[in-house]
Amino acid sequence: MSTRESQRVPPKRRPFGDVGVVVDFSAVAADAGGTPDAAFIGLDRRKTSILATVVYEYIATGEPVGSAMLTQKYNLGVSPATVRAEMADLEEEGYLDQPHTSAGRVPSDLGYRYYVDRLMLPETVTQEERDRIKTEVGRASRQLDSAADHASHVLSNLTKHIAFAIAPRLDGQSYRHVQLIWIDVRSVHVVLVTNVGVAAQTTVETSEDVDPDRLTRACNNLNRHLVGHRLSDITFEKLNQLSAETPLPSDLVRLLAGLFIEQSEAHVERRLFAGGAHNLLDQQEFRDLRKLRAILDLLEEQRSLYELLQESLSTKGPKVSIGHELGNADMSECSVVTMPYKVANRNAGAVGVLGPRRMQYAKLIALVTYMTERLNVLFQGEFFES
Template sequence: MPAKIASGTPSPQKKPATSAAPLDDRACVLLKTLVENYIAGGAPVGSRILSRASGLDLSAATVRNVMADLEDLGFIASPHTSAGRIPTPRGYRFFVDSLLTMQPLEQMDHARILAELAGAKAQPGQIINHASRLLSDLTRFAGIVVAPRHPSNRIRQIEFIALSEKRVLLVLVTSDGNVQNRILSTDRAYSSAELIEAANTLNQNFVGLELDQMRTRVHDELVRIRSDLQALMTAALTASGEALMPKESETIISGEKNLLDVDDLSSNMRRLRELFDLFEQRTALVRLLDLSQRAEGVRLYIGQESGIATLDECSVVTAPYQVEGQVVGSVGVIGPTRMAYDRVIPIVDITARLLSSALTEQAQG
């Protein structure tokens, strides 16, 4: 399972290595140096560069030995075309969990996020669109926001109208004034008096409840209802539940085209097409981002950790956001595994926090 980035604004202080770390201090320094150099330059890192950049007083031969150990442990790999090494997803994961030094977000970027989100107070949709675009602009990757689900309506009134011997029209009036009709096929004919009694019972017990509340009360109330009306009541409540189902979450993605400029991804056009197909379908992405709503703080999925094959060469950084203390959606960035985690993680974290503040202020205003 992907590890959770510590909640709270990422600190510029270095994260301590876990006690279970399988590497000694020397290997940690060399791995950290290798990952940072590879992220910055994109080229496999050789022992000479590591020897100079690590600040350790080690011979090239010693560095090569340590690198061989790191490769055996699965933290780095050696491309066929180069004597240097590159990080593996396991190497990135250890780097992020134990070695990463977070960079504080630049004041200018922080001010831009705050100004643009606060400046879109008129409509929540505008605020969410601004957040997606900001994530894309600041990281130069794809920014994604899962918007809150539209809240469930409530049933305001229920009425039955006989259409034929075994067909009944169910009329539902929802709290937003929408009138929905459902035709129910029944196992027997119902008299006008029975239809009025059924409607009165449902209006008395279920009007004004949200869908989840209706489901909770159904069983307890139906046992008290005349057995010969239970089938009609059950059919009516099922149809009411369908009418009240909230709409699917809207997903806003910005900056997909930024990934065309990422060498690590653009060199594989087949995978890039699959990635754009994923953006278009969105269902798998929504499920992934929904997971971030179940935990505090920032979550990071590296390569196969996402469970989505198309993202095997990507990393996804996500964080939940709230309205009035309730988690309602999530924000994220999708980019290559070779991303500047020390910068992207704070951008996602702070955007989620400022989006929460802006939406809460809008809701209370």
């Protein structure tokens, strides 16, 4: 029977409801001769249960966990000496660390990895959290940069960690349609829509009067002739030629040409948006000013966060990177949860959350997953197909 199958809520205490794990405490008192998991050599059922308890306690309190506290707080059915011996073995096997000689123990990267991969039960997103995410994503109105910006800020507010997102790369866009919205005789609002969404919108003040009916005919003519063309192929000369058929003010034609050039050349590299740096101040792991500065420097430099999100584009679901797995010494005490979202049914952008290793992984995975689901809904359908 697997660890997950054997998990049952203990009669006297269910400590893991808020961090996504329930432990079978009867396994702690069982013989230590169970079958170890092949991926994590050395962990029998008793060690697994003790490790789960240590992870829970440390995530909940931030304090090193000792054997006496575990036996007093939880009905483990074994003596403190037995728990102490098992914890020593877990440390030797790399699942626990002892920060100070006289202190208890804390999970190592390997301990957190075992927890995430083997012990963690899924969490759900509350209705309030769903509503907040839906509202914020809805405000983006299919604008790619705006969607990434809104995603990072609502996730940082909900998770109390740093959240970040990359917008899709916009090179190679093709023309879908343009909206020329008459405001008054000298004002026109322009909305450019490409195969990946609303690329740009602005209001132009014209130097000559604009007739609304003529504007509508000109707009229809542009859309009839330009749909499917790459933006980089739509030149000022081409627009002038079409404008001769259904006249447009010259300054409006120049504006349109500028938008096409700007959007065809923009965002060769995806833009990164981040929010929630202030949340670091509330986390004990970053009370050391050197550690705080290192993370703030990463936020300013952006390259490391950008690469993490780039890597997630090749994945299908949420990816959890813990401590030294991140490959960056400045993030060795952090964990990151990332997941891609789709535009035109292809992985095109990604969102992520960065916090201390002592984070509520199951809840963060649930929030990041729901955020990408809402972004997928925003950017799905024939409207976005190339």
